Amino acid sequence: MKHSLFSMARNALTGHRNWPATWSQAELKPRYDIVIVGGGGHGLATAYYLAKNHGLKNIAVLEKGWIGGGNTGRNTSIVRSNYMFEESIQFYDFSLQLFQDLSRELNYNLMFGQNGVLNLAYSRHEMRVMNRRVNALRHQGIEAEILDIDGVRRLLPILNDSPDAIRPVFGGFLQANGGTCRHDAVAWGYARAASALGVDIIQNCTVEEFELQQDRITGLQTSHGPVEAGKVLLAVAGHSSVLAQRAGLQLPLTCLGLQAMVSEPVKPLLNVVLDGAAYVSQSDRGELVVGGGTDLFNSYAQRGMASTVELNFAALIDLFPCFSRMKWMRQWSGIVDYTPDHSPLMGLTPVAGLYLSGGWGSYGFKAIPASGVTMAYTIAHETAHPLIEPFSLSRFESGALIDESASSGMDLGQPIL
Amino acid sequence: MMQIDCPWCGPRNQDEFRCGGQAHIHRPEQPEDVSDQAWAEYQFSRINPCGLHLERWQHLFGCAQWFHMARDTFTHEIRAIYQIDEDSPGGLE
Numbered sequence: 001m002k003h004s005l006f007s008m009a010r011n012a013l014t015g016h017r018n019w020p021a022t023w024s025q026a027e028l029k030p031r032y033d034i035v036i037v038g039g040g041g042h043g044l045a046t047a048y049y050l051a052k053n054h055g056l057k058n059i060a061v062l063e064k065g066w067i068g069g070g071n072t073g074r075n076t077s078i079v080r081s082n083y084m085f086e087e088s089i090q091f092y093d094f095s096l097q098l099f100q101d102l103s104r105e106l107n108y109n110l111m112f113g114q115n116g117v118l119n120l121a122y123s124r125h126e127m128r129v130m131n132r133r134v135n136a137l138r139h140q141g142i143e144a145e146i147l148d149i150d151g152v153r154r155l156l157p158i159l160n161d162s163p164d165a166i167r168p169v170f171g172g173f174l175q176a177n178g179g180t181c182r183h184d185a186v187a188w189g190y191a192r193a194a195s196a197l198g199v200d201i202i203q204n205c206t207v208e209e210f211e212l213q214q215d216r217i218t219g220l221q222t223s224h225g226p227v228e229a230g231k232v233l234l235a236v237a238g239h240s241s242v243l244a245q246r247a248g249l250q251l252p253l254t255c256l257g258l259q260a261m262v263s264e265p266v267k268p269l270l271n272v273v274l275d276g277a278a279y280v281s282q283s284d285r286g287e288l289v290v291g292g293g294t295d296l297f298n299s300y301a302q303r304g305m306a307s308t309v310e311l312n313f314a315a316l317i318d319l320f321p322c323f324s325r326m327k328w329m330r331q332w333s334g335i336v337d338y339t340p341d342h343s344p345l346m347g348l349t350p351v352a353g354l355y356l357s358g359g360w361g362s363y364g365f366k367a368i369p370a371s372g373v374t375m376a377y378t379i380a381h382e383t384a385h386p387l388i389e390p391f392s393l394s395r396f397e398s399g400a401l402i403d404e405s406a407s408s409g410m411d412l413g414q415p416i417l
Numbered sequence: 418m419m420q421i422d423c424p425w426c427g428p429r430n431q432d433e434f435r436c437g438g439q440a441h442i443h444r445p446e447q448p449e450d451v452s453d454q455a456w457a458e459y460q461f462s463r464i465n466p467c468g469l470h471l472e473r474w475q476h477l478f479g480c481a482q483w484f485h486m487a488r489d490t491f492t493h494e495i496r497a498i499y500q501i502d503e504d505s506p507g508g509l510e
Contacts, residue, residue, distance in 0.1 A: 241465035252461035297436035
């Protein structure tokens with residue numbers, strides 16, 4: 001059913017009891033042309049664009065848990081493209097452009113708002129780095145502006161700008177068309193649109209083994225039984241290493257727990273997405289969404305360390321003393337798979353027929369639409385889309401790393417990779 | 418939160434320590450002789466397991482010494498702690 005004013009009115013008259021399921025229940029078939037492992041944003045978006053842009057029909061998405069229950073529902077929902085290097089800026093800005101029209105395209109309200117993303121600098125030296133970033137962005141045709149402390153004050157009236165602050169703010173830079181998007185809705189919207197185009201979405205289905213014949217993937221063993229597959233995409237975020245190992249591949253990845261938390265809802269007090277010390281934004285429900293604390297050791301446990309929460313809050317309360325009596329409702333951790341250069345791993349793998357969209361670290365959510373379009377192209381044409389060629393696994397051999405450790409929003413402090 | 422038994426200082430809170438990642442990675446003897454693939458594997462490729470992991474830790478805010486730890490990355494259970502120049506004790510799998 002198409003969502004429209006008419007369908008809203010009609011369903012309101014029947015007490016909203018007759019809305020159809022958002023996507024249909026599918027049974028696992030014995031053979032698919034393409035099997036996508038992982039029903040998060042990346043997997044679902046790739047399935048959708050494979051069906052829509054390339055006319056492919058026989059596609060399954062296998063999800064271990066439930067749709068939107070992994071990292072797609074655990075991130076802080078920020079969308080921006082203010083990276084440093086040409087390859088990243090072009091890729092993430094393509095994604096931002098897709099987000100702008102995505103609600104209409106998917107006929108699903110994604111609650112995308114472009115309130116601006118503000119990065120803070122605490123010293124003249126950090127300002128210099130930000131100048132360099134803004135120049136890099138403008139060189140690629142992306143609008144961004146440097147702000148002095150008065151400019152920051154205008155955007156953040158609640159900022160503690162006193163010289164007594166532990167780390168007084170010096171200035172910052174703004175990407176005005178960055179913002180936030182409701183992350184669950186992105187997963188649900190893509191699932192609904194893909195399902196409408198005939199993609200089978202199978203939840204609670206774990207992949208146990210891969211069937212390989214002479215370095216070519218031919219199928220999978222799942223908890224729902226065996227499946228033959230022409231091509232397989234791994235889009236499993238924090239479990240990329242574990243699954244790739246079952247196909248005989250060892251990847252340049254390290255998994256860490258990245259924490260986030262949400263406050264009680266309060267009246268509007270923060271209009272921009274803030275990136276600096278911690279990242280914080282205010283959701284449409286009024287909750288403050290805070291992220292940025294990483295536990296700096298290998299972990300697959302989806303819970304965070306108290307000491308990291310404390311550091312995160314100390315930095316935040318120094319910036320905004322008015323948050324100090326706020327009640328915090330939920331705190332969680334998502335397992336993020338970091339590459340050594342903080343750029344994703346996308347494209348073909350040494351195993352024929354096996355494709356990878358992983359290494360998404362802390363920057364996966366904002367990349368979902370672009371990743372879907374480019375991975376669908378890559379799978380359909382069996383050759384990497386030009387936008388993601390630089391993000392191939394082979395860059396670690398050639399040495400052409402794209403080091404976005406400064407712009408990825410995560411300062412890991414002590415490198416453990 | 419983990420409590421880590423430093424071989425020199427005894428049990429201390431985890432936030433005194435720093436994780437140095439996967440242990441027992443061997444640098445090729447003659448870097449100039451190995452292929453790009455072998456060098457990339459040495460530099461970047463990691464096991465990154467969900468389960469038992471042999472890793473290096475440093476008691477950064479204590480004795481500053483490095484040591485080895487066998488730890489479960491899913492439960493965070495510490496299975497063994499051994500010296501920096503020792504091989505992993507067997508029987509952990």
